[in-house]
Amino acid sequence: MNKKDFLDFLKQNILVLDGATGTELQKRGMPNGVCPESWAIENPDVIVDIQKDYINAGANAVYTCTFGGNRIKLSEFGLGDKVVEINRKLAQLSRKAVGENGFVGGDLAPTGQFVRPFGDMPFEEAVDIYKEQVKGLLEGGVDFFVIETMMDIQEARAALLAVKESCDLPVCVSMTFDENGRTLTGTDPVSALIILQNLGADVVGCNCSTGPEDMIKIIRSMKPYAKVPLLAKPNAGLPRLIDGKTQFDMESEEFGSYIREFIEAGVNLLGGCCGTSPLYIAQIRKNINGLIPIPPEPKEICAVASARKTVFVDANEPVVVVGERINPSGKKKLQEELRQGMTSLVRQFAIEQVEKGANILDVNVGMPGIDEKETMVKVIELLSSMSDAPLCLDSSSPEVLEAALRIYPGRALINSISAEKVKLEKLLPIAAKYGAAFILLPLNDAGVPKSGKERCHIVEEVFNEALKFGYTKKDIIVDGLVMTVSADQEAALETLNVIEWCTNNFGCGTIVGLSNVSFGMPERAWINSAFLAMAIGYGLTMAILNPSSDTLMSIKMASDVLKAKDKNSKKYIEYFAALVSDKPVIPEKKDTASPVEKIYESVVKGDRENVRKFIDIALKDGIEPSVIVDKHLIPAITHVGDLYDKKEYFLPQLIQSAETMKEAFGILEPLLEKESEGEKNSKVGVVLATVKGDIHDIGKNIVGLMLKNYGFEVYDLGKDVSAEEIVKKVKETKAPIIGLSALMTTTMLEMKEVVNLVRKEGLSAKVMIGGAVVNADYAKEIGADGYSEDAYAAVKLASKLSET
Template identity: 65%
Template sequence: MDKAQFRELISNKLLILDGATGTELQKKGMPTGVCPEKWVFENPHVIKSIQKEYIKEGSNILYTCTFGGNRIKLDEFGLGDRTVELNRSLASFSREAAGNKCLVAGDLASTGRFIKPLGDMSFEECVNIYKEQVKGLLEGGVDIFVIETMLDIQEARAALLAVKESCDLPICVSMSFDENMRTLTGTDPVTALITLQSLGADVVGCNCSTGPGQMVQIISMMKPYARVPLMAKPNAGLPKLVNGTTIFDMEPEEFGEYTKDFLKAGVNLLGGCCGTSPDYIRQIYMKSSGMKPEATVFKPYSAITSIRKTVAFGFSRPVAIVGERINPTGKKQLQAELREGATHEIRRFAAEQVEKGADILDVNVGMPGIDEKEAMLSTVSLLSSITDAPLCLDSSSPEVLEAALRIYPGRALINSISQEKVKLERLLPVAAKYGAMFILLPLSDEGVPEKAEQREAIVKNIFDKAAEYGYQKSDVVVDGLVMTVSANQEAAVETLNLIAWCAKEFGCGTIVGLSNVSFGLPERSWVNAAFLAMAVGSGLTMAIANPSSDLLMNIKMACDVITKNDINSRNYISFFNNRQKPSAVEAQAKAEAKKIGERIFDAVLEGDNEIIGALISKALDENIGARDIVDNHLIPAINQVGKLFDEKKYFLPQLIQSAEAMKKGFIYVEPLLKQNGSVQEKEIIILIATVKGDIHDIGKNIVALMLKNYGFKVYDLGKDVSAETIINKAKSLKAHIIGLSALMTTTMVEMKDVIKLAREQNLSCKFMIGGAVVDADYAREIGADGYSRDAYEAVKLAKRLSKD
């Protein structure tokens, strides 16, 4: 099925997806702990019977039983070399079950590993892993692809690119959001939607994690920004343990009652996830009879994203400031660090500009004597982890921009595409492939036209080419190309004329680099500020500037009020209520004047493992004791990180970076602590494992890392670990605490068996549990001593249990 046919199919009707597969397989005899893909391969009649039942009850799309069918997951069962074979066979089983009654979706899900810098897997490695699985699914005859239950937007991007680069079939991408409506790595629904639809997803939505009530809210958040159809696959409420069996608290009839709400919210594809059987699908079918998805009128908008934030800009919105400081021109310290591969100045410029009001960060690392491509990739990777601000990728090299776009975990802005032949032919298809917005530079191989009318002609030509790739005017920002007035006093007027034409006639946003206008003049800030005010009055929507300029930012805030783009002057009032913040120079001086202990604290808080070793060495040279460093600086810092994580001001990337900085800090002080006999009096031993039958370990790995960084002695047994193995190891190690993890409703019951076996063998250790499917009530029910919902809570719980 091609994309046009798929769009036509879902244009005016609800497509019904299938329900849960794993629990249905277990009902039919699949044992826990086996590889589902291998078991289904050996028992094809079972999956065919289940899927035929879903078709009978109303499903229009079946998912192949390949949720864990990527090489990384299959390797855990020694089956990685059979990836293509298993996916091909499993897809053919679904193809046979579907016949001509139903579409078959090739199912891709998480590998269980993180992409750098969060994990050890490169982006290209991840793409290639998915391509291998896609190959088998294509050979098995799937009609479309679905990328589901994704917890990390970067991994979702890798899977999406793998499919796009392998075939032209329709692609659906479904993320999982927690109760705070964020993914594990902190992406909100709107940001996920804009990133994925821009990259080429034909359908975007959510599945798992929540019941239908909260998922309706997520769809409602996405709908105003959706250029593509939306999908939802909620769980059947919350899991509970009853008589040793996991059940969900929502019956099929209640589940089906949400169908009308989903249709009103704008869903085009609806099914069920954990706990949903064919009975639940029948309810969707019955409740949707005679109904259509709510039609909405799409309103154009301009927006780019980072991993955790969307920045929208354009008409009727405040002028967006693109911070210009991450650029080595005229910055000797930054130039030196780029040559050395150091990042302190980049970190400082990023934090300083965001604090001063930059909405977007321009990233330019081009300079002689370095590998610009590698420098750009490392900078983009760093900034994507440490700041929420989206990036404007700035380079004269098409190769550098293409490489950066590929790994950027959001929707970027490109600076820039002109009518120069090499730029237009090389960059436009690349920008379209990765869904980037771009700054349209009215410049040709002949140079910069002096008159606005000549620039207008170039704008039209470039946009006509961009439209062939699907670009709309809201996806493009025209650079006014202001030249210095000291050389040509007509230059600013022509730029203002072009801005006005874009705003009033062409219908496109505009941007200018403010500092150009005043080059060669004294007291340049006045010229820059005056030009900004006049440009905003002409319709300017963005400006590349230094947000540390008080004059410039004051004028910008006032212009937003006067143009009615700052509703009720909220931004203006907030901005000037915070005027007591020190200037950039004062802030730098204050930072340098900080005592060494405070700088160690800040290094952990900011996740700067590059500088923490040098800071600790300096502290030791100043005769600050190792125990003092740990107790008064390292531990308080990681506690503050945990507090910020708890408050949802920090997310997993910051948590991991800070934990790594903490870990590196301990490497420097631990030998001295042992040498001085200043070690923890009672070493607390924690054994941690994912229970039998469960092969999910991302959350467990994060918990283990955090516990280690807080000084606990952690032994990680891995995943799919039997009760006997856990208890025997706990005995030999004399463990004080056992931590158990489960992410599946079918395996959470194993936790009870581990605790039961421990009590039968008179082990006195404490038990803590965690995982997406368990909660505090479940912990009490099975006799555990505590439950933690994330890594930071696990540390607090372990501290409490170690004192009991």
């Protein structure tokens, strides 16, 4: 199926997808603990019958039984060298099942590992892993691809690029969001949509984690910005333990009652996830009769996004501030750090600029004496993990920009593309491949035109080329090119004319860098400030400036109020309330903080690079290791947990802080042992395991990391662990706490087996559980002592249980 036919079908029809596969396989004889992909190949009639049942129930398409068909997952069963063969055979079985009556979607799913910058897996390794799976699915004859149940936007990007670089078939990407509307790594639905549709996804949506009611809310949030059709595959409500079996609490008829609401919210592809069966798909088919899909009608607005935040650029939105300080030009200390491969100042500048009001961070690392590509990638990985602000990537090198765009887990803004022949020919295709928005410089090989009218002609020229790559006027931001008034007093007026034309005639956003306008003049700040106010009056939508300038930021805030862009003057009031606050002024840590304060700050900010240096200084100053741990490290990681609870921090920051804590403990632990020689080890033990039959351990690993950094002794047994092995380890270690994880409805019952065996053996150990398919009610049903929804909650629960 080519993309045109696929999208034409979606214009006229709701594409009904299949339901759950794993639970259906289990119902029909698949035992726990086996590789589903391998078992389906060994029992071909079972998977064919399941998929035929879905087609007969009214599905237009089925997903191949390849959810765990990637090299990482198959290697758990010793099948890592058979990826292509397994995927090919399973795609062929799906083709046999649907015949001419339906479509086959090649299923790609998480590897179970986080991709850099949110984890350890190199981005290109992730792309290669998915390409291997794509190859087998293509050989098996799939009609389209679906990348599903993605918790990490970077892994979703890797899989999407793997498909796009392997074939021209349509590709859908489906993320999974928690009850707070975020993925595990903190991506919200709108940011996920912006990133994925601009990277080339033909369909974007969500599946798993929630039932219909909550998923409809997610679809509604996406719809106003969706340029592509939307997909939804909700669970059949919540899992419950009934008569010793895991069942979901929503019957098929109730599930079907939400179908009209899904279509009215904007869904074009609809199916079921965990707990659904052919009965549920029959309800979808029944309830879509007479309904037609709502076509994409996105708002005409420019959007750039990080993995956790979208910034909109538009004449009706507040002026967007682009922080200019991450640029080595004129900054000797930053130059020296970058040459040494250090990023302390980059981190500091990023934090300070965002705190002062920068919405986007400009990143330029170009200078003599460094590998610009390597440095740019390193800085992007750092900033993507520690900051929510989207990035503006500033380089004249096509090679550097491609490397940066490829690994950036967001939709970047490129600074910049002009009508210069080399830039237009090399940069525009790169920007289009990765879906970046870009700043358009109205200059050509002859230089910068003096008149605004000539610059406007160049804008049209570049845009006409961009049209060929699918760009719209809302994907570009025109730089008015500010020249110095000391050399030409008409220069500022010409720039203002360009801004006005772009705003009122051409219809795109605009940006200026302020400092050049006043070059060579005395008291330059006044000229810069006046020019900013005038430019905003002419329609300016973005400004590159130093947000530490109170004057410039105050003018920006006031202008947003006067142009009715700041609803109820909320941001203006917040900004000036902070300036006149009665709170004591806290000295900047970088200048006056003590070594132990810097240790605290390093953990909070996840600054693993510098924590060793600050610990060394503190130790030389005579501060005891135990004091560093008890008075500074533990309070710091506790504060990080509080920020995580408040949703001010997300998993990437949590992991960064935990890794910094780990680094600090690695330095101090030998010294602590000397301090406490002869004393009994007081650490509380926790036996951790993913239960029998379940090979998912990413959540458990994060919990283990956090527990260790809060002072617990962790005995990690790994994944697919039997109740007998867990109880044996508890007896051996006398650990008072057991932590169990399960990510599959087919394995959550094993948790009850562990609880029963613990009680049977008369052990006093407390059992806590976690995982995507379980909840607090389930913990009560099986007799567990508690449930934690995430890693930090697990730490708090373990602390509570250790006191009882």
